[in-house]
Each structure stands twice: as structure tokens, then as C-alpha cells.
Amino acid sequence: MATVDECRQALHDLAAKLAANAETQGKLDLDRTLACRVTDLETAFHARLTGGRLVDIADGDDPRAKIALIAASDDLIALTQGRLDVTRAIASRQISIKANPFDLLKLRKLL
Template structure:
């Protein structure tokens, strides 16, 4: 089981990767939404604002107003960010859950 700090670090790495992808696709992706990530096995959550492909102000705790919600175990989150777990396969297998409106999901997919 990964630690809370490892999960926080993974989310920051994910933020950097999404920002790189956003720069590659340019201004084609306009996505400014509150995001929350729940780590099921640790019983913790993080929230941030997804803006310009980057997670801004990553903070501990849930955001009940989040428009995008990611739910995963600590190990799955760390493995996904490290490239050891394919997001689409993990989502299809029910290991990772992403809740958002369909248009946001399409935009988010381009960032990941």
C-alpha cells in the first residue's frame, strides 16, 4: 500500500504530465473544473482546480462541489502515474473510477 505522501507526489507528477500534454495540443482544450481524488484504501482525499491542464492548489480533503472525481486505491494511482497501469484498462476493470460529464471526460482523456 502506497502512503499518503506517495499519492500526493503521484498527483503532482500527473499534473506535470497533463500540463505537458496541454502544451502539445495547444488551446484546443479548455477545461477549468474543480477536481477531487479519493484514495479508497487510505481513506483520504485530495482536491485541486484543473486549469490549463495543470492541477492548481492541490490540497488535502474532499471537495463536494468537484465536477471531476477520480477514485482509486493508493497502489493503482501510483502505478497509473508511473506508467505501470493503463488508465483505460484500469477503468474498464473497475479499478479506477472517473466521474465527470462526457465532454469533460473527452477533454481529460486528451490531457492524459
């Protein structure tokens, strides 16, 4: 099981990757709040997805977030490091993403 600090760092690493991708691939028309709930650590983080970037990462849940990623700590780390395929992880219920269908389609471009 990963620690809260490792999960926080994984989200910051993901934010850096998305920022680099946004510069080369152009901006994605998506501006939504995001909650990342880590089930085995009983903790959460929240942030904002805007222009293909993940910004304003902070501790704590956002119950009103438009997009919610729910995962165990090890799965979150593997997902952000590219060792876990998001489509397979959702299909096998390792992770769960709650969002409206149109946002899910846009998110595929990021992941």
C-alpha cells in the same frame, strides 16, 4: 499499499507532466474542480484542472468537485506513472472517474 505522502507526490508529478504537455500540445479548454479519493487510505485530495494543467493541489475532499477520481493508493500511483492504462483500469473497475460525458471526452486528451 502506498502512503498518503506517496499519493500526494504522485499527484504533484502528474501536475508536472501535464504542465509540460500543455506547453507542447497547447491548452485544453477545460476548467473544472477535481477530487481524488484514495479508498484504501480513506483520504482525499482536491485540485483544479485548468488549461490542461493540474493546479492548487491540496489535502482534503471537495464534495462539489465536477470530476472525481476514485482509486486505491497503488492504482493511483501506477496510473500517474503510466504503468496502468486508464481505459483498462476503468473497464476493470480498478478506478472510477465520475464526470459528465463531455468532460470525460476532454479528459481523454490529457491521459
